[in-house]
Amino acid sequence: MAELIEIDGPSAADDPRLADYRDLRDVTLRRSLESEQGLFLAEGEKVVRRAVEAGYRPRSFLMAPRWLDGLADVLDACEAPCYVVDEAVAEQVTGFHVHRGALASLHRRALPPLEEVLDGARTVVVLEDLVDHTNVGAAIRNAAALGADAVLLSPRCADPLYRRAVKVAMGTVFSLPWTRLTDWADALLDLDRRGFRTVALTLADDTVPLEDAVAGADRLALVLGAEGHGLSPRWTATATVRAGIPMDRGVDSLNVAATAAIACHVARSRRA
Amino acid sequence: MAELIEIDGPSAADDPRLADYRDLRDVTLRRSLESEQGLFLAEGEKVVRRAVEAGYRPRSFLMAPRWLDGLADVLDACEAPCYVVDEAVAEQVTGFHVHRGALASLHRRALPPLEEVLDGARTVVVLEDLVDHTNVGAAIRNAAALGADAVLLSPRCADPLYRRAVKVAMGTVFSLPWTRLTDWADALLDLDRRGFRTVALTLADDTVPLEDAVAGADRLALVLGAEGHGLSPRWTATATVRAGIPMDRGVDSLNVAATAAIACHVARSRRA
Structure with a gap:
């Protein structure tokens, strides 16, 4: 003791x-x-x-x-x-x-290899360059609560084990498998090779409704960027499909934690 | 000038x-x-x-x-x-x-009467006793972005025009119609009389899936309480239907802004 x-x-x-x-x-x-x-x-x-x-x-x-x-x-x-x-x-x-x-x-422990985190995972959330600890924590919390099997972080994402992130995530960083991607440029192509449909949540014009974007996917990666900047052109271009969430009243983007909540909820009940 | x-x-x-x-x-x-x-x-x-x-x-x-x-x-x-x-x-x-x-x-301006705020509204968000300015601001922002026509606040909700709430809401408190309910006890019954199906988002046991709870509603009131306490027994009991969002990994509740995001997104594309 x-x-x-x-x-x-x-x-x-x-x-x-x-x-x-x-x-x-x-x-x-x-x-x-x-x-x-x-x-x-x-x-x-x-x-x-x-x-x-x-x-x-x-x-x-x-x-x-x-x-x-x-x-x-x-x-x-x-x-x-x-x-x-x-x-x-x-x-x-x-x-x-x-x-x-x-x-x-x-x-701290060594981060698990990608293979291990993805083993058996059907729905993963991929976060690109969230530099804010609160957003990382809140996105992980919502992913954990709403059925995601793992979270992958781009190399420039803030540390999920930073005190503020841990607190906002309410400890879900300990139970939900997560790791950091080492190869940013080809991350989505790599997920594609592993059988994941990568769905980029974006404000771009050529989007399909989220419900349609996730329908029928066996393995699904929901790809989210920071509010404001959004996803990089590289990730936007290399995703399997670009999905949008319609927005009203001149609001130009949603907070990433809100987007994660909606995306995970929709993905969980996706049509076969 | x-x-x-x-x-x-x-x-x-x-x-x-x-x-x-x-x-x-x-x-x-x-x-x-x-x-x-x-x-x-x-x-x-x-x-x-x-x-x-x-x-x-x-x-x-x-x-x-x-x-x-x-x-x-x-x-x-x-x-x-x-x-x-x-x-x-x-x-x-x-x-x-x-x-x-x-x-x-x-x-400040006098708050508009309920009739005015509800005029023509098909989907409204009703917030009960959110005492945190950040949560009030974030819930209003998500409601505005995701298709709600108005927000109603219980008498004990924090002030949406407090600086912190205004900032988190990113100014949507100025464009989305909102007002404060004066009669807390009968608020949901009153909405019912005005033709709204009141859907209480709750962790109670007797819930139906959110998608089913909103299906077919012409006028819809999404009723949300604070994380932790949740909705009062009075509001839980007087709502038309109680809806749940399934949760995993021992997470016992969602942040109210995340719940508002999911509820509004689902309500916007509700089945006729």
Whole structure:
């Protein structure tokens, strides 16, 4: 079971054992710290629990005493230390008031190979260059909730294990298989070779209705880009089919999470 | 045309003419200020433009010099003063760095009566007790984009004209008709009397698939509650039909904006 280690006193916030939890709002610093150390953070009892249950190995936990009970079973089953601090120290270390109480630092794992993620998958969501952590998290959450079997990320997509993405995804990044594509240029052609119909959701003119675009597909890849830019010309051109969602009142694009929700819902009940 | 009034000097930020723009991050203060004064704020060139074009009357504008050109035509057409300040003063007054440049303070209008909002409407979205401004804005944006004719808000829903909601809605709160319901308890029964089939999106057990729930409805009201709590028992019980969206991977609910996107998309192509 996790050893409970109280850290207090005037220099508690400078304790080197708390280094994993430092300055959580500083995106640049966190990016380099987390990639160099191979760690990521989970925040909140539910998300911490889901990360551990999904098999991610904790490096440590950090929480105020009042959160210990709720996670007692999780802590019992782990060997990593649990640093117990008062809320003021937690705030000093992390740089914000930790509303959701518990934090955990966990070891990243090597990303699974594409073959493994696609094994048995009938519907996958492919995200191109979403640089915003909130959008990555929200798209993954909707994909997980609405029947997608996996998510594939282009090389420039934001990190799904970044704290903000994990939080918005409500921990579904731990249960839904996902990996990163290494070959951006030929990604859709490669999926095509693997038997997927690639359906690009786009604002282009030559689109077919989404319902028709997905009909009859055994294996289906729903391809989504960032709002604003949309999909790259390369991906737009190499997709099997371009599908549109009609829009009214001068709204020129939908948020990618909303698009993912609609696309996955329609794909799940696609005609045979 | 709008008179340009430069405000500078050491006490510029305390100038009483800038009172409408004070402490924009202080939700409590803004709520009372905006309701007492009957004003709301629009932020960013696009949103300011949409508000004015929709007929909302400006009280004043506030911007740094570099934003004047982009809004020149809007300012030309208005009588309200435009206060020109440097970015440091704008930040001091509003309490944050105004990324999007232009701000406008506009007069609220009396909310339209329900009859007017429903006139000719075939599909409306009804929101119950969404207290989060982001969710209200995102749900309205998706409703506007995806073919809804109007939005109705329960008495406890957050204000769609609050700055954050306006921003997330990308100005669609100005073009999509909406109003607030005054009679919460009988709201759905009243819609029923007006010829609407009220479809409650819920996690309850006795649901029918959304596609079936909307099929054949001439007038349709899609009824959505907040994530977590969901719809009240009263609204769940008084709806014509309860519809569900199947969910996977232990995800227990969808964000209301995602639900609105799916519901509106499905409703738009409902079977006759």
